[in-house]
Amino acid sequence: xxxxxxxxxxxxxxxxxxxxxxxxxxxxxxxxxxxxxxxxxxxxxxxxxxxxxxxxxxxxxxxxxxxxxxxxxxxxxxxxxxxxxxxxxxxxxxxxxxxxxxxxxxxxxxxxxxxxxxxxxxxxxxxxxxxxxxxxxxxxxxxxxxxxxxxxxxxxxxxxxxxxxxxxxxxxxxxxxxxxxxxxxxxxxxxxxxxxxxxxxxxxxxxxxxxxxxxxxxxxxxxxxxxxxxxxxxxxxxxxxxxxxxxxxxxxxxxxxxxxxxxxxxxxxxxxxxxxxxxxxxxxxxxxxxxxxxxxxxxxxxxxxxxxxxxxxxxxxxxxxxxxxxxxxxxxxxxxxxxxxxxxxxxxxxxxxxxxxxxxxxxxxxxxxxxxxxxxxxxxxxxxxxxx
Numbered sequence: 001x002x003x004x005x006x007x008x009x010x011x012x013x014x015x016x017x018x019x020x021x022x023x024x025x026x027x028x029x030x031x032x033x034x035x036x037x038x039x040x041x042x043x044x045x046x047x048x049x050x051x052x053x054x055x056x057x058x059x060x061x062x063x064x065x066x067x068x069x070x071x072x073x074x075x076x077x078x079x080x081x082x083x084x085x086x087x088x089x090x091x092x093x094x095x096x097x098x099x100x101x102x103x104x105x106x107x108x109x110x111x112x113x114x115x116x117x118x119x120x121x122x123x124x125x126x127x128x129x130x131x132x133x134x135x136x137x138x139x140x141x142x143x144x145x146x147x148x149x150x151x152x153x154x155x156x157x158x159x160x161x162x163x164x165x166x167x168x169x170x171x172x173x174x175x176x177x178x179x180x181x182x183x184x185x186x187x188x189x190x191x192x193x194x195x196x197x198x199x200x201x202x203x204x205x206x207x208x209x210x211x212x213x214x215x216x217x218x219x220x221x222x223x224x225x226x227x228x229x230x231x232x233x234x235x236x237x238x239x240x241x242x243x244x245x246x247x248x249x250x251x252x253x254x255x256x257x258x259x260x261x262x263x264x265x266x267x268x269x270x271x272x273x274x275x276x277x278x279x280x281x282x283x284x285x286x287x288x289x290x291x292x293x294x295x296x297x298x299x300x301x302x303x304x305x306x307x308x309x310x311x312x313x314x315x316x317x318x319x320x321x322x323x324x325x326x327x328x329x330x331x332x333x334x335x336x337x338x339x340x341x342x343x344x345x346x347x348x349x350x351x352x353x354x355x356x357x358x359x360x361x362x363x364x365x366x367x368x369x370x371x372x373x374x375x376x377x378x379x380x381x382x383x384x385x386x387x388x
Contacts, residue, residue, distance in 0.1 A: 012244045020073070027065060027076035034083035048089070054090040063094070074105070085124045099125065099144065103152045106159070111130045112167040114122075119159075119173040124182040140182040147194070160200045168256070178202065178208035182269040187276075191288070191330070194273060206266055218251040275382050280330035282322040291332070292337045293321055299340045301348045302355070314351055315364030324370060331382075332373040339369070 034382075037049055042181050053059075064083070085091050106118045121144065128134070129141025149155050162174040178197075185193045197203075225246040300314045313320045318324065325332050340347045347365075354362045377383045 002383040020069075023065065023069070024073045026075050026282070030062075030129045031079045031083070037083075038154040050084060050087050050090065052153075053084070059084065059090060063098050066105075067098065070112075075111070075113040075117065078105075078114060078121065082117045082120045082124075092137045092139055094125070094140075096148065099140075099148050100151050103145075103148050103155055107152050107154050112165070112170045115162070116167075116170050116173055119162075119170070120179050123173070123177050123180050126177065126184050126266070128355055129184055131184070142181055142186055142189065142193075143182065146189050151380075156196055157200060160205055163202075163205050168259075172259055172262060175206070175207070175259075175266065178268055179262060179265050182273060183220070185273075190273070191274065191334075194277070200271065206263065216298065220356050271382055272376075274331055275384075277305060277334060278331040278377055278382060282330060282333055284322050286376045289322070289333065292333055296340050298338055299344045299347055300351045302351060311366070311380075313355060315354070315362075315366035315368065317364075317367060321366065323367065326340070328370055328374045329378060331377070332370045335373050336369045 002358070033049075059081075062077055062081055066074060066081065069077065081091075102118055102121050104120065106115060109115055109118070124146050125140045126142055128137045128139065129143075130138050132138050159174050159177060162170055163178075165171045181193065182197075282294075283295075284290050297310070297314065302313050309319075311319050316324055350365055354365060374383070
């Protein structure tokens, strides 16, 4: 676990009672008492108990119970920790091994009374970064969760699958955790995390979008024969998009105001994330950007090309393709790349058709794809960063 060295390790925990029955009763009572205190109007009493519990090594004991038990005892301990984490101090010593344990519990356990609090704990950890209003606990955040995810590759697939759970609270917590990760993802991992969400079809799982929303991501989902026909169709048939016309699959299963708020937040964060990718300029010094452009070129399968006309053959205006993304940035490159990867045969055919057309009748692929991304970004105000 040396890859997460910035998280301090917890002190050696006190000895845990080994009698399973006694331990189950103790954790049940602790869970119940902490929950009562949480909703108690006497905040002083709540704070005093939490401080005393922490000073006596209660957090370390609780973490050890979570790592070594199962069933109801584990559920009670997780619920107790969730209540403790509502305090603004005392849990900044949770170490990397423990966070790995929580992620493993979320992936491996199937009982909803265990998965719900485990998800809630990860939400709190994801939000506890330098942007947190709590100055005492800002040592976690997305980067820490990301590193832990490397030890559990099924973490995100499991989380997305639980969006379809019949248990309302588990479904809500799973969406809330995805939102927290989207909101707190750092620039270092933004592109990678976005690609992961796309590969897991998160948007499809969350919602059945309107035609407009589907068209916005058409490079990823729509096979096309000619770009000019598609562009004409988009320009002519875009229906209005608003929260009222955004049909939500999850709302059909779990209609509630609370879930609606989380779904609207997901939509808002998706648009905000797209805006940030749009503002990221393309640079040939960036290894990822350069590799994507070269792969697009390779998939075009253009033969007998002179060096001075290479990029023009697939629809760029110049031989400096990176400069032509200045309006739509990485978001446009991402869409172009996704389309070529999804159906390379169709892409190569489009390029061949356009090359064989007289120059005045061509629909240059690169220019058209950038224009469509830019057009739809303006339509949904992604270009200005506005949110619904």
